[in-house]
Amino acid sequence: MSDPVNDLLGEEEVAIEATLNGRPLKRRVKARQHLADFLRQELELTGTHLGCEHGICGACTVLIDGRTARGCLTLAAQISGKTVDTIEGLTESGKLAELQAEFIARNAAQCGFCSSGMLLTAYELVSSGKMVSRIDIREFISGNMCRCTGYHAIVDAVEAVIVGQGKT
Amino acid sequence: MKARNFRYIRPASLKHAYRILAESGGDAVPVAGGQSLLAGLNMRLSAPKLLVDIGDLKELTGQSNADGTMRLGALTRHAELLHSELVKKHVPLLVRAAAHIGHVAIRNRGTLGGSLAYADPAAELPACAVALGATLVLGNLKGERDVEAEDFFKGLFETDLKPGELIVAVKFPVMQAGTSIGFAELARRQGDFALVGLAAVATMQRDRIGNARLAYFGCVDRAKVAQSVSAAVAGLTTPLADGAAFEAAIRADLAPDDMAGLRADTKLHMATVLTRRVLNSLSERAAA
Numbered sequence: 024m025s026d027p028v029n030d031l032l033g034e035e036e037v038a039i040e041a042t043l044n045g046r047p048l049k050r051r052v053k054a055r056q057h058l059a060d061f062l063r064q065e066l067e068l069t070g071t072h073l074g075c076e077h078g079i080c081g082a083c084t085v086l087i088d089g090r091t092a093r094g095c096l097t098l099a100a101q102i103s104g105k106t107v108d109t110i111e112g113l114t115e116s117g118k119l120a121e122l123q124a125e126f127i128a129r130n131a132a133q134c135g136f137c138s139s140g141m142l143l144t145a146y147e148l149v150s151s152g153k154m155v156s157r158i159d160i161r162e163f164i165s166g167n168m169c170r171c172t173g174y175h176a177i178v179d180a181v182e183a184v185i186v187g188q189g190k191t
Numbered sequence: 192m193k194a195r196n197f198r199y200i201r202p203a204s205l206k207h208a209y210r211i212l213a214e215s216g217g218d219a220v221p222v223a224g225g226q227s228l229l230a231g232l233n234m235r236l237s238a239p240k241l242l243v244d245i246g247d248l249k250e251l252t253g254q255s256n257a258d259g260t261m262r263l264g265a266l267t268r269h270a271e272l273l274h275s276e277l278v279k280k281h282v283p284l285l286v287r288a289a290a291h292i293g294h295v296a297i298r299n300r301g302t303l304g305g306s307l308a309y310a311d312p313a314a315e316l317p318a319c320a321v322a323l324g325a326t327l328v329l330g331n332l333k334g335e336r337d338v339e340a341e342d343f344f345k346g347l348f349e350t351d352l353k354p355g356e357l358i359v360a361v362k363f364p365v366m367q368a369g370t371s372i373g374f375a376e377l378a379r380r381q382g383d384f385a386l387v388g389l390a391a392v393a394t395m396q397r398d399r400i401g402n403a404r405l406a407y408f409g410c411v412d413r414a415k416v417a418q419s420v421s422a423a424v425a426g427l428t429t430p431l432a433d434g435a436a437f438e439a440a441i442r443a444d445l446a447p448d449d450m451a452g453l454r455a456d457t458k459l460h461m462a463t464v465l466t467r468r469v470l471n472s473l474s475e476r477a478a479a
Contacts, residue, residue: 034196035196035197035198035199037199054196054197054198054199054242055193055194055195055196055197055232057194057229057233060193076192076193076233077192077230077233077234078226078229078230078293078297081294081296084296087299087300090270090296090299091295091296091299092296092299092300093226093296093297093300095229095233096225096226096229096230096297096300097225097229097300098199098222098225098229098242100199100201100244101222101225101244101246103201104247144295144296147295161381162381163295165294165380165381165382166293166294166295166296166297166382167294
């Protein structure tokens, strides 16, 4: 019996070649699978979180070619030929170490659900090298929702890294 | 919150993309940044059979300025609008508007052509294109045609794009001496959809408004010139203390619906306040 809603599910695949966390990645991916599901379900990189799955909450933030992107609004198929970095890779390489230390020092992570996305967005800001105000920091992280820690401590942590950069 | 199945093709050239779109008989949907489309697919608001990824086509990129026209490729990302020196100098309205589009991660991926093709009446760029009098370059297998932004937007998510057609580029008239731009929007939070927004282009003689083109978003059915308001504000001298001179015109041009937590008459009041703010900002921003 044909089922008009579900007949087509999960059939189409696409071959991709990309760079993930500094290493080459060659896979066949489901055409309809978004990047965050691919990372979590196929590669077991579960540091990329999923909240809303329609681009509002920012929990699924990853870097594509060095810029933040929504993992839920990008197809796994779309990363072919591109460089993707996740919380796992950037932690391993030490690129997030300063931000992570400040987040810990200021209790800027309570439940931790938003933290990976928050850290990646903050990383894009601090690596731009710009001296920015607290208002600018708030605007920059406005696409990452936190529902328990509170933004104040997060802004404190990001500001501390930016101020620290200015001194070196 | 998972998309239905579809086929995915990334064509190697624009011509290849045109051919796939032409042969698909209307079942194919182009995707570039995907920042609106993929949210809709995840929510199953649409279920196309084929996604044609035009996001890497070189033919749809680029910025050039010649003969009083700034041409921006359809794949110009919102983040590029914010950081391009050419855009800042020649089409500063787009820089003002881009800051209000979603959030950083959205602006890194979303594209100019995508925003116009999606034709959300709450989006910033369609209103800017109309206020600026931009021209869209549309292409398909047979060639290209130019369409004025005012004629392009037909209704809620409806445009003049025919099946198989893509937006190739957008041509904006560069800002002339004596003209000024204004832009503002009211949203509940940073990055949210505008409840009421306004893009304005006007000629200014000192503090006196000459010809004006105003386009609202978030409170209209489609991007269009607000004819009554544009006519009503011509000749006014800024700063304006209130909205008396154009309040009736706003009621003539805008027909917002009641929505949960926000009545239509509140939206009209917000539009009046916002219009006064934008008009009062015009004299500060007149081009040298």
